[in-house]
Amino acid sequence: MYWIKDHVERVRGLVQNGTEASLTYAALECRLALERVCYDRLRVSHAYISPEDIGRWQPRDVVNRLIQDVDPHVASSFTISIAKTPAGSVPEEDEEYVEIGRQAGFDAKRLGRIWNALSNFLHVQMPKVGDVEVKPFGGREKLKRKIDEALEILEEIQLGTLISSGMGEVVKFTCGCGAENKRRACLLKEGQTVSCINPKCREKWAVHLEGDAIGFQRKSIxxxxxxxxxxxxxxxxxxxxxxxxxxxxxxxxxxxxxxxxxxxxxxxxxxxxx
Ligand SMILES: [Zn+2]
Ligand SMILES: [Zn+2]
Structure with missing residues (x-):
């Protein structure tokens, strides 16, 4: 992901500067980059989930919601290749493939933990007694370790060349507002409520599974x-x-x-x- 490079370079420059202030700004830069990693996956998945159904905005929660509702492999590493010859009914054993790109994965739990930990350094510490100095920045070494951990994640994701919106059968239905809604069939659950993909629409639909059939019933009064x-x-x-x-x-x-x-x-x- 080319855009991560800019964040990583800025963080490295600030770390090199070495002051407590520059480390604090490096922590902020790391948090922005980690958020952007997660929201970038959301951007690609938006055709399959309504903003209404995302719930919590914190990066780890967004990724976990995508794993649950859009693509179980949204934070996994894999390579996508295409066969050199048009697909027949059965792939040949010696079929040749050309690599299209690689999605770089990450551990959403670890990413969320570091993102949270970095925020501790972006606040002035509240004094518990009256005779202490109110300090704007805290714990240089501890902060440096967290920044290194964030850089490790970012540099790994930087190696990715694409983000997949997932694979598998897609079911579609058209809402009364005219928006075409698409959902990944294998991730739908009986009784689940899905919101219309149109951010201006208030319609919600109940999912009904009967054997292989999938139905969407408008939730109305x-x-x-x-x-x-x-x-x-x-x-x-x-x-x-x-x-x-x-x-x-x-x-x-x-x-x-x-x-x-x-x-x-x-x-x-x-x-x-x-
Ligand atoms: Zn709608
Ligand atoms: Zn009437």
Missing amino acids: ALVCLSCRAESKFSEDWILDIRSNQQFQLDCECGASTRFAWRLMHFVPAEGGS
Whole structure:
């Protein structure tokens, strides 16, 4: 990955400078590079996962989510090659391959641990008593060791020439907003909820597996027009997000308007019940 080289060179320059201040800036540079490594994998995987489903933003959590939902090999090392001749039904034993590139892997847990450890050096230490000096930078040797560990990871990833978005069967469905959603079939689980890939869309879909068949069911809530009893379905996510002090107006095709609002209920529990 050519862009890692710039980060590594900057870190090396700052380390060489050797002051506590320059080491602190080197720690910051390492953190930026480690974040960029993880978010770069996310960028390539974005066609297969909604930003809504990523959850936590911390680099290690992002990579773990991608491993779970998009590609189990997102942080693995491997080489991709292509056969020199067009594919037949059965590959020849002496088939010749040309290397396309290599994905450099990393240990997401170790990367996350170093990324966290570096942050300790980016803060001024809070004094616990009144007669100590408030120091802006801390632990030169300890920090240097963490920077070396970060550089080790970055230099390994720097050797990679491509990032794969994974392999395996892909299932597709089109959301009501018009966005085509793609998911890796082998990673889908019964009852899982997936969000639409369109960042502006609030639709969520429940996954149903039946034998080899995979279905996506829209998670919706039906509202009824009080005049003609016609049903209209809305995104469950959106309806559940209406606040207690808000009202939602449904303008029906029959011309009537019905208003909806959430209300707090009260009741006395039945004896022995809850
Ligand atoms: Zn959508
Ligand atoms: Zn109506």
